[in-house]
Amino acid sequence: MAAAGRDERAWVRGARAGSASDLEALFRAYWPRAFRAAYLVVHDAAAAEDIAQEAFLAAVRSLDRFDRRRPFGPWLHRIVVNRAIDHARGRALRAEAELGDEHASPAPAAPLDGDLLAALAALPPEQRAVIVLRHLLGYTPGEIARLLDLPRGTVNSRLRRGLDALAETLG
């Protein structure tokens, strides 16, 4: 998606052999959407940075085991989106658990600067994730189902409900 398949395979092969320039090419091709996808799910730039960074570190650690026949993008996006969902769920829980804790003083989230973003932020993280995978990263519902280990019907229903809620909020 972000890079031609041939380029991508060459970068993975080079990075595995120790080439920093190939790793950098892979990183620069995939970072923007990985970071953006994480941000759209968690709505917190610092957390999105951590999530995207962890995903790339996981990729570096797995370079030797990575199946070169598989495309890199879906593998990376699967990690990013799953971690973003976990983070968003965890934050919702912590927000209740840490009330009154003097050490729990997270910085306020940056204000969302668009109607669509505000509407997206109001959705459950699971619905945000499938909308990001479908409408930012361009995966089909079948591909999303495989990425998230979900039945295709579940993906379709989350997409439908999410889009309906967005349409209602945005008028």
Place this chain on the structure above:
Amino acid sequence: MRRELEQLEIPGEHEARERTWAVVAAAHAAREPSRGRRRPWVAAVALALAGAVVTAAVSSPGRALLRSLREQVGVERAAPALFRLPAGGRLLVSSDGGVWVVGRDGGRRRLGAYLSASWSPHGRYVVATRRNSLYALTPAGEERWSLARPGVRFPRWAGSDVDTRIAYLTGSRLHVVAGDGRGDVDAGGLPAAARVPPAWRQSRRFWVAYADTRGRVTVYGPQAGAVLFRTAPLDHPRVLEWSRGDRLLVVTRTALELYGAQGQRVRRIPLRGVTAAAFAPDGRSIAIARGSELLLADVARRRVRRLFAGGSALAGVAWSPDGRWLLTALPAADQWVFVRASGGRIEAVSNVSAQFRSQRFPRVEGWCCAG
């Protein structure tokens, strides 16, 4: 929708990308040790480094070699100086050049020629030592009182706004003195106290844990002169630490032992080679320095995960006051390493010794309190 999602401006995106690239590139460069091919080389570097230290002290080419070797055992992309702390609060640092307070903006204030120090409970004062004296200071370095005692070490200050105590070792005896410098008492029984920093429990009453030379850990109340509990002999206790939730952590040569407030052992985590450990401010996890690894143990879930692996041994670990960052050190690389507790993000600082005018690598005595 796709166009709007793609064109959205995310604050700090460019900086985030470059920070992440630095971390990813460093991880890629350090990838070989995990496959077992670089270990003999790392050992060779360690040997070469020991030899290079002498050379480096006297010659410019030697300094260049030392710099090169430090790069091999440290974090590759490190700031050349401490420009800021990644979280609030202030650091207390001891070095050959004395004791220093470091502000959030990286500014350093030297308090004087002291050997070691620690913060008062709210960071309003510092207790510092010289070989044969104990001092209470303001963070500006103004001396409030002093106490002459032989062989003073490991001062630890605890208490509330209105009543505080300082525990310290003088020779092989545990002493406790009030925060105003009055009422100093010998608080340890027999046998002698081991060379392990004592630790105060964070409670309304004063309870201090200390290790003795038989390997037992005793929790003692200086107000009543009573012993709350004493453990069985342990395998060389080296770190004592209380959580906010009244758990006592004892790091021994072979394990992490957790005790409840009344002395019942509630958990044992077998782990050799731990050199430093600290409870998170919320008491839910323990940061552990073990060899070249920084680990995070989830107390409730009994899980340990690795946050960072350096190219050489780590020294010390301290939590930021908000519990979001950890500070550890790579003395062989002359670096401090700030690690995000949630994982992944790393900020390293080089040339630490020179910044504190020190021949030996400086020691972080505490990271305390906003303001």
